[in-house]
Amino acid sequence: MENPVYISLSRMVALQRQMDVVANNVANATSTGFKREHVMFSEYLQRPSMGERVSMVRDRATTRDMSPGPMSATSNPLDLAIRGKGYFVVDTLNGPHYTRAGRFQLDPKGQIVDNNGLPVLGTDMKPITLQNGANEVRIQGDGSVFTNLDPKTPVGKINVVTFDKEQQMSEVGSGLFLTDEKPQPAPKDTRLAQGVIEESNVQPVVEMTNMMNVLRQYQGIEKIIDSEHKSQQNMIQKLGRQA
């Protein structure tokens, strides 16, 4: 008897989660390298008794839209964008993490570090350190880093890696991703662009329509619960009167 209410409630809870995901997308509409997320729902089948089927809904997963974000030129020598598939590797105390946000800087040791001061690793899995006194940095499409002191030999090569199962990477915030999968070198057509950053791939129009959709569905379900409540009330009143 209570099933209609429970089914509706499962949808309401799922919609609340969806609203959280939409809100996070909107909040990160201007975050460098952010990838928008959407919620995947699935049917949750219950057989309370013979011949009866009840389908609840549950949010099975949040998936990431891995399409590239728009590129915006900053003309900062240490701003890098990845054209094509791939991630930068940064070193943390908990092992390497991966990111698409290429807003890099230098630390006191002359190492290339990300926004949080984590060293950006080269293909040898070591931080890239610029020579003392270098005042111009040039980074080629393949990730080789040159300075004005020695325009022939690179001081290092920025590591760009890919993964087979990108959706299995988990987010840890600050634009960083984590995965147990072994990284593979990026495909040949992945190039780095210097002085450019990849913006968030959130499309505001899509998020706004999603949001309206969530709200209307939420209100619609409230109506279902409401009418279910009324019919139960009705039933109790009628049956009660006859008794």
Next chain:
Amino acid sequence: MRSLAIGATGMQAQQLNVEVISNNIANSATNGFKAQRAEFQDLLYQNMRRIGSTSSDAGTIVPSGVQIGAGVRTASVYRIMSQGNLTVTENQLDIAVNGNGFFQIQLPTGETAYTRDGSFSLNPQGQIVTSNGYLLNPAITVPPNSQSITVSATGQVQAKIAGTVTPATVGQVTLAAFPNDAGLEATGDNLFLETPASGTAVTGNPGVQGFGSIVQGSLETSNVNVVQEITNLITAQRAYEMNSKVIKTTDEMMQTVGQMQ
């Protein structure tokens, strides 16, 4: 509901974005000013259903879990160190750097500050100083009886002294360059200070490799592109509105719950 707090972080971030943009627009006519940009990052995530957890006895794993983000935070406000436009002023002590490098300024505290603002003048002792009266480093003194001052593209300062034919060399302007200009710390008055993020200053003469050349009689204006700032302002304002819409929608959803019988 989380979306209420998430929307609030978004509004805060866009508010800061508008503040940065308004500072850029306010300084669009400041000599040697470099535009700033606010940089945002996603906050931490909460795992509702962990990625890679086992979903059955057969050992199948969850291909992608439910991760709910907690909003946005400001990662940094960085500076865009691109060249500003040069405007001709015909003032002989207005000098601009065309290319890489900063003028070095001796602060009263003894520290060295760096600037791209080359509107210099002379103090009563005949020394070249900034508009605040701080000395150019290395100090250059122009003899009191000089008629005109010439600064060459390589930074050599010559003064034509009354009664002589050949101009006398009175000093050399040197420039400082950094591995990461964007890491410099702005202190106001168009001055920057060296930080660990900028790397140590390398000094050299203008025109040599890695340094720009000197243009006399010109000033470098700010590199603020007003059109770009206005479009950024529009984007920021719309993003602000969208985040407020998120809060409003959440509010309506909560209201719906409140009306349930």
